[in-house]
Amino acid sequence: MPDEQPARAPRNVAVFASCIADLAAPGPVRATVRVLEAMGLDVALPAGQTCCGQPALNSGFPGPARRLMRHWIEVFEPYDAVVSPSGSCTATVFHQYPRVLGGTWAARAREVAARTYELSQFVAAYGADLPMRLDATVTYHDSCHMLRSLGERSAPRTVLGRVDGLRLVEMAEHETCCGFGGTFAAKFPEVSVGLADQKIAAATDSGAGLLVSADPGCLTHLTARVVDTRGAVRTRHIAELIADAVEGAQE
Amino acid sequence: MNAETPRSAALRNRDNVQVDRPEWAAADTPPHRRPLPLVTREAVARPQARATNDRLIDTNHRRNDDKWPPHMAALRERASVIRRETLRDLDGYLGQLTRSVEAAGGHVHRAATPEDARRVIGEVAAAHDVGLVVKSKSMVTEEIALTPYLEERGVEVVETDLGEYIVQLADERPGHIIGPAIHKSREDVHKMFNELAGEELPGRPEELTAFARGRLREDFHRADMGISGVNFACADTGTLTLVTNEGNGRMVTSQPRVHVAVMTVEKVVPRLADLGVLVPLLSHAATGQKVSGYQSMVTGPRRPGEPDGPDELHLVILDNGRTDIVGTRYEEALACIRCGACQIACPVFRTLGGGHGYDSVYGGPIGAVLTPLIGDRSEGADLPFLSSLCGACADVCPVQIPLPDMLVDLRADYEAGGGRAPRVAWSLWSRFWAWPAAYRISVRGARVAARVPGLVRALAGRSALGRGWARGRALPPLRRAGDARRWFARRSGDAGGRTEGGRGER
Numbered sequence: 001m002p003d004e005q006p007a008r009a010p011r012n013v014a015v016f017a018s019c020i021a022d023l024a025a026p027g028p029v030r031a032t033v034r035v036l037e038a039m040g041l042d043v044a045l046p047a048g049q050t051c052c053g054q055p056a057l058n059s060g061f062p063g064p065a066r067r068l069m070r071h072w073i074e075v076f077e078p079y080d081a082v083v084s085p086s087g088s089c090t091a092t093v094f095h096q097y098p099r100v101l102g103g104t105w106a107a108r109a110r111e112v113a114a115r116t117y118e119l120s121q122f123v124a125a126y127g128a129d130l131p132m133r134l135d136a137t138v139t140y141h142d143s144c145h146m147l148r149s150l151g152e153r154s155a156p157r158t159v160l161g162r163v164d165g166l167r168l169v170e171m172a173e174h175e176t177c178c179g180f181g182g183t184f185a186a187k188f189p190e191v192s193v194g195l196a197d198q199k200i201a202a203a204t205d206s207g208a209g210l211l212v213s214a215d216p217g218c219l220t221h222l223t224a225r226v227v228d229t230r231g232a233v234r235t236r237h238i239a240e241l242i243a244d245a246v247e248g249a250q251e
Numbered sequence: 252m253n254a255e256t257p258r259s260a261a262l263r264n265r266d267n268v269q270v271d272r273p274e275w276a277a278a279d280t281p282p283h284r285r286p287l288p289l290v291t292r293e294a295v296a297r298p299q300a301r302a303t304n305d306r307l308i309d310t311n312h313r314r315n316d317d318k319w320p321p322h323m324a325a326l327r328e329r330a331s332v333i334r335r336e337t338l339r340d341l342d343g344y345l346g347q348l349t350r351s352v353e354a355a356g357g358h359v360h361r362a363a364t365p366e367d368a369r370r371v372i373g374e375v376a377a378a379h380d381v382g383l384v385v386k387s388k389s390m391v392t393e394e395i396a397l398t399p400y401l402e403e404r405g406v407e408v409v410e411t412d413l414g415e416y417i418v419q420l421a422d423e424r425p426g427h428i429i430g431p432a433i434h435k436s437r438e439d440v441h442k443m444f445n446e447l448a449g450e451e452l453p454g455r456p457e458e459l460t461a462f463a464r465g466r467l468r469e470d471f472h473r474a475d476m477g478i479s480g481v482n483f484a485c486a487d488t489g490t491l492t493l494v495t496n497e498g499n500g501r502m503v504t505s506q507p508r509v510h511v512a513v514m515t516v517e518k519v520v521p522r523l524a525d526l527g528v529l530v531p532l533l534s535h536a537a538t539g540q541k542v543s544g545y546q547s548m549v550t551g552p553r554r555p556g557e558p559d560g561p562d563e564l565h566l567v568i569l570d571n572g573r574t575d576i577v578g579t580r581y582e583e584a585l586a587c588i589r590c591g592a593c594q595i596a597c598p599v600f601r602t603l604g605g606g607h608g609y610d611s612v613y614g615g616p617i618g619a620v621l622t623p624l625i626g627d628r629s630e631g632a633d634l635p636f637l638s639s640l641c642g643a644c645a646d647v648c649p650v651q652i653p654l655p656d657m658l659v660d661l662r663a664d665y666e667a668g669g670g671r672a673p674r675v676a677w678s679l680w681s682r683f684w685a686w687p688a689a690y691r692i693s694v695r696g697a698r699v700a701a702r703v704p705g706l707v708r709a710l711a712g713r714s715a716l717g718r719g720w721a722r723g724r725a726l727p728p729l730r731r732a733g734d735a736r737r738w739f740a741r742r743s744g745d746a747g748g749r750t751e752g753g754r755g756e757r
Contacts, residue, residue, distance in 0.1 A: 022694050023694060023729060024729060026732070027735075030734075030739075033739060045736065047687060047691075048687040050684045053681070058659060059662065059677070060662030060664075060665055061677040061678075063681075064677045064678050065681070067681040067685050070685075071685040148643070148645070177598045177641035181639030183636075184638065185639075186715070186720045187716070188599075188636075189723060190292045190295040190723070191603060193723040195598055198304075198602070221724070223725075224720075225723065229723075
């Protein structure tokens, strides 16, 4: 969807916060709103939104997941576009909704999914004119669902490439899982943390002081590990980085 | 067995090899006996796991960095069609295969269960007074635990694939579908071979291989029976194809007087011509080769006038619950051609230091899908949870099996057959969270709890998931839960702008 060259961005845009960001990462939600407003859009944060259902689905409870999926569709259907700071939740809407929901709900899901974007996808598609400036050296972690379910590896790099003063250094294994995986993180903590340690070491070795990703899930998990081990790497959500860069260009 | 001189040259002095492995990696320990989280914890903690992980990361880059080049992508598409076409008429193709093998002079045995398969093979061995078996690598013989069965009956069994030989000496199960000793370093192997030889051997890989080859060669001539797996069984000609890189498959199928080939039902392919697609694809996915070093194609036993080949050929076709998968949403799992690429690509598999950490004959993504589906569906039911659902496996699968989706669906099957309490809890949770006011109350609750010192930690400690999270991680920062909504509502209010009740508000 971002590959085409649309003349005009959708006007009436809803931000889909995600439950994990509501609970543990409000900064990226605010940043998403600020970036979209800087693009001159009419931004809503629908108060009726809750969770996309992914936690239930991936834990083995598709029935409860479907209930939240239907609710999600009802909340976001009225908008021209839906934009989220969570690549994984966006991927759930895109990939799992049509697969798991039946009948007319699957059709409705496909329609909304077609205009649902992870933030960097939306900025890559419609924000070419957005001035951005930030002096930083960052490394980008490709979150799995965004990379493989959404098939999105270029949009975040496109957007980061537009930021004046920003240098992106690719770490080793940037496409390898960080080990979060929802309840997997708690069911097999040693495996999960083992993966986190590899990701954190790769980010450290890259020389970039800042580990950036488009997923509050990955970042919550990685940050929790960095804090526990008193690591030196700092983490930052890409929405906050973009918001900082937009602000940086205004100064 | 060890009281008398072993018939096998390759296994002479095997008792001198120091066994250093956890119990759950042992060859003769039935899998799925310990809680999976405990096995994985021990697996990750082993120093060998880290070294294996490093090696497998390199292997993964060599194999998968160029993804699917156009000519291989075309083979992948074609193979995906062939494999699904086969599954649509599995019974028909198996019937055709049986007739073709019998027409070529072979005997075909259909085995519903591992017990049936073992019994048939044991009977063939007894009928031919077999004392020594040479074996080429075969996962199905692992699935039916064939070697311990034959050993109990006084038959010596020698693994002739180098990796299988190494894990046999180490008294371990294979650690990977096609690279059984993938978890062993060159140093590990050198040490084992020194102990076996009773002297310091030169340690370069080709020298270690030469040592094993020398020991194994004698056994090829001495053995009474060869047991092999089958990579592809062609229904139209009855040709059993083995793909190897060591040539041991050719020796096993041609030197002893009896050859027993063991396959699972889904190894059948419609046509000999399909090998033109499947063999290069398997080679590419498994080892990054254009084509494997050897392809042994066996059509019937030795015919009059032929210089070598067995007097008798037996083909054992194991079902073990597989035909029950046909027609279900998991049918495509049977399209697997056992390349092991999903295992190499899987960061969980790598971090566990190989397949032993799955406590299962088949590890990795395909193992986590297949294991709960075969047999009486009682073992390894929780394996689908041992995945972060990253999806790397689906990218590399040469026949495009949707492994991550299957893992998700198998989790649902597991919970549907599990306790009532979690189902009720998740159902209540979803009802609550489908109601926006209640959702906001729970976000506010998290915020309040996070501001009471120690409360979140105490609450986390009362749940298994909370305790799991807290192993090696700080608690997630909940103090600012709901901040974004408050901020947005305040701004909208100040500006006299829209309030976002919207749809879905009840």
